[in-house]
Amino acid sequence: MTNEIQSIFNRIAPVYDQLNDWLSLGQHRIWKEMAVKWSAAEPGDTALDLCCGSGDLALRLARRIGATGQVYGVDFSPNLLEKAKERSHWQYPQPAINWVEADVLNLPFDDNQFDAATMGYGLRNVKDILRSLQELYRVLKPGAKAAILDFHRPSNPQLRAFQQLYLDSFVVPVASYLGLKEEYAYISPSLDRFPIGKEQIELAHQVGFATATHYPIANGMMGVLVLSKLRAIS
Numbered sequence: 240m241t242n243e244i245q246s247i248f249n250r251i252a253p254v255y256d257q258l259n260d261w262l263s264l265g266q267h268r269i270w271k272e273m274a275v276k277w278s279a280a281e282p283g284d285t286a287l288d289l290c291c292g293s294g295d296l297a298l299r300l301a302r303r304i305g306a307t308g309q310v311y312g313v314d315f316s317p318n319l320l321e322k323a324k325e326r327s328h329w330q331y332p333q334p335a336i337n338w339v340e341a342d343v344l345n346l347p348f349d350d351n352q353f354d355a356a357t358m359g360y361g362l363r364n365v366k367d368i369l370r371s372l373q374e375l376y377r378v379l380k381p382g383a384k385a386a387i388l389d390f391h392r393p394s395n396p397q398l399r400a401f402q403q404l405y406l407d408s409f410v411v412p413v414a415s416y417l418g419l420k421e422e423y424a425y426i427s428p429s430l431d432r433f434p435i436g437k438e439q440i441e442l443a444h445q446v447g448f449a450t451a452t453h454y455p456i457a458n459g460m461m462g463v464l465v466l467s468k469l470r471a472i473s
Contacts, residue, residue, distance in 0.1 A: 267295075270388055270461055271359055275299045277386035277454075277465045280355035283307040287353040287378065289343045289371075290314055290361020294323030296388075297336055300357060301327075311337045311353075313346065344370045348378045356385040362464075363389045363433045372446045375466075382470035386463055387439075392430050393459030402460050403427065439464050 275296060280286045282305040288297040291312035301310045314320050320338050327336050341347050343358075344367055356379060365371045375385055393399050406427050414420055434442065436453030443451035449469035455462045 266457065270456060270463070271296050271299060273456070274357050274359060274386040274388040274463050275303055277384070277463055278355040278357050279384040280304050280308075284354035285309045285352065286311070287348075287356040288312045289356065289358040289375065290364070291323060291338075292316075292319050292359065292361075294326050294336070294338075296357045296359045297323065298327060298330055300355070301334070301336055306334055309334065309337070311339055311348070313339045313341050313343060315340065315342050344374060346374045346378055350377050351380045352378050354380055354383050356383070358385070358387045358389075360389055362387050362439075363429050368434065369442055369446065372442055372448075372466075376446045376448060376468060379468045381468055383468050385466045387466070388461070388463050389433070390426070390430055391433065391435065391455070391459060391462045393455075394435070395459065398458050398460065402430075436462055436464070 278286070278300070280300055280303050282303075284304045286300045286304055286308065288294075288300055288310065291297045291314045294312055297310050297312035301308070304310065312320075312323055314323070317340055320340055323336075324338055327338075339347065343361065343365055356375060358375075362368060362371060379385060393402060410426065411420060411424055414424075436455060440451040440453055443464065443466050447468075448466045450465075450467045452465045453462055454465065
């Protein structure tokens with residue numbers, strides 16, 4: 240499954256940003272700003288963006304932490320990372336963002352390395368959600384926060400029906416027009432498998448996060464899971 244998802248994201252890399260704009264009607268920018276704010280990243284921090292894709296969240300983190308901070312963007316798609324590097328050259332060249340090709344289930348970082356972290360539309364696609372959260376917990380410093388943004392199935396039956404209609408009648412046809420029907424048809428089954436907010440909170444507590452709060456947005460069709468690691472006792 241991991242290789243299949245990796246292959247999908249490599250193929251959609253050339254039109255990834257354009258599709259995100261079309262499919263969210265431009266709203267994804269607002270949601271990503273919310274995630275960066277909830278990560279509590281501050282000037283001078285060392286921040287991490289997992290499943291960074293074409294670099295949207297990583298670039299927003301870089302602007303937030305400033306010239307004295309450091310950002311690492313991690314993704315397993317070399318094609319998307321190449322696109323992220325190209326964007327960073329003209330959008331936010333200094334300080335340079337560290338783009339890392341890696342699996343979020345086995346991060347190449349030390350324990351307690353990061354002051355803040357984000358993940359956008361990645362948790363739903365990982366092979367092992369619990370393992371991904373464990374790795375995130377491991378690399379965060381005590382007291383650090385993380386914000387995880389993703390699609391969700393809303394609990395309201397009418398909204399669920401609307402979401403499915405939107406996927407079937409707009410998302411897949413637009414992707415089909417660009418020759419990517421199969422690549423975007425995976426979204427619906429991935430939503431069916433994805434734990435709801437309450438279940439995500441339970442998994443986060445199971446891993447060891449001190450606090451976990453899930454904020455539904457866009458009428459529950461989107462959500463941000465905000466986590467904090469217990470601060471060390473001095």
